[in-house]
Amino acid sequence: PNGPCFIGKLNQETLEWANKSPKNAYGLHCRCHHYFIPGLKRTFSCPACDGNKGQAVSHGQTMRTPFTWEPLKMLQADYSGRVSPTSIRGKNCCVVLLCPASSKIWVLAIVVKDEITDILERVIPKIRARYSSSLSDKVIYFLRTDNEPVLVSGAMDQTVSKLSLARANIVEYNSQELGSCERWMRTLFTGCRASLRGVDPRLWC
Numbered sequence: 001p002n003g004p005c006f007i008g009k010l011n012q013e014t015l016e017w018a019n020k021s022p023k024n025a026y027g028l029h030c031r032c033h034h035y036f037i038p039g040l041k042r043t044f045s046c047p048a049c050d051g052n053k054g055q056a057v058s059h060g061q062t063m064r065t066p067f068t069w070e071p072l073k074m075l076q077a078d079y080s081g082r083v084s085p086t087s088i089r090g091k092n093c094c095v096v097l098l099c100p101a102s103s104k105i106w107v108l109a110i111v112v113k114d115e116i117t118d119i120l121e122r123v124i125p126k127i128r129a130r131y132s133s134s135l136s137d138k139v140i141y142f143l144r145t146d147n148e149p150v151l152v153s154g155a156m157d158q159t160v161s162k163l164s165l166a167r168a169n170i171v172e173y174n175s176q177e178l179g180s181c182e183r184w185m186r187t188l189f190t191g192c193r194a195s196l197r198g199v200d201p202r203l204w205c
Contacts, residue, residue, distance in 0.1 A: 015039045071102035072131055074142035074168060076181040077120075077151070079113060080189070087205035095119055096188070100180040107188065109205040113150045117159040124163050144168040146178060 018028040019041045026044040029037065034049055080094035091109035095116055098105045106127075108119050120143075128139045143165045145151040152169070160167055170177035192204050 010037065010039075012039075019043075072099050072104070072127070072139045073101065074144055075099055075124075075140055076144045076178055077116070078146065078178055078181040078185070079116075079148070080185050083189075083204065085202055088200075088202040089205055091205045094185075094188075096181055096185055097123060098181050098184055105184060113148075114155070116150065117155050120159050120163060124165075138164060140165065142166050142168040144170065144178065146170055146175060147172055 014028070015037075018024045019039075022044040025040055025042075026046065028040065029044065029046060034046065076096075076098045078096055080096060083092055083094065086092045087109065089109070091111055093110050093113065095108050095110055096105065097108075097119075106123055108123070110116070110119070124140055128137075132139050140163075143160060145167075147169055150156070175182065196204060
């Protein structure tokens with residue numbers, strides 16, 4: 001047996017054997033999948049455990065960006081990453097715009113990431129025209145993205161200002177704040193691969 005269930009079945013004889021040398025202790029530690037073992041002396045160094053601890057670093061005191069569950073109050077935007085092969089229309093990437101409150105989703109294929117500004121200028125006015133309850137209701141107030149250079153560029157700032165949007169960028173190294181968008185992209189490409197089975201994969205767009 002291995003893992004956490006095995007830890008509860010360790011007898012005193014096994015622990016005494018493991019504590020006789022760092023090599024024995026390290027072997028038992030690895031066999032138990034790096035879980036904490038009561039009574040085992042830490043006379044060894046585990047590169048895997050030390051590496052994971054090294055990644056858990058504290059971040060600067062950055063104020064959390066506003067989040068709202070009101071429908072169409074905020075859009076999350078992210079790239080899908082490069083799609084291979086290039087589509088028959090010459091597209092090799094996707095932009096996903098998603099409202100986490102209402103689950104409304106817009107997916108647009110692009111050639112280069114710089115096209116995000118043109119897409120926002122084209123899509124957001126259409127969303128406002130369709131879903132606004134009055135002429136003074138602009139619907140979309142916040143745009144949440146990660147801190148990729150293209151998404152924090154001067155051109156992006158001008159587009160956000162032109163559309164009267166407030167930036168709600170995620171805190172650095174906290175990609176889970178775009179979790180809805182990330183999960184949807186996995187769903188999107190899982191369905192895309194299934195739909196293209198047996199046909200030319202360039203037909204994805």
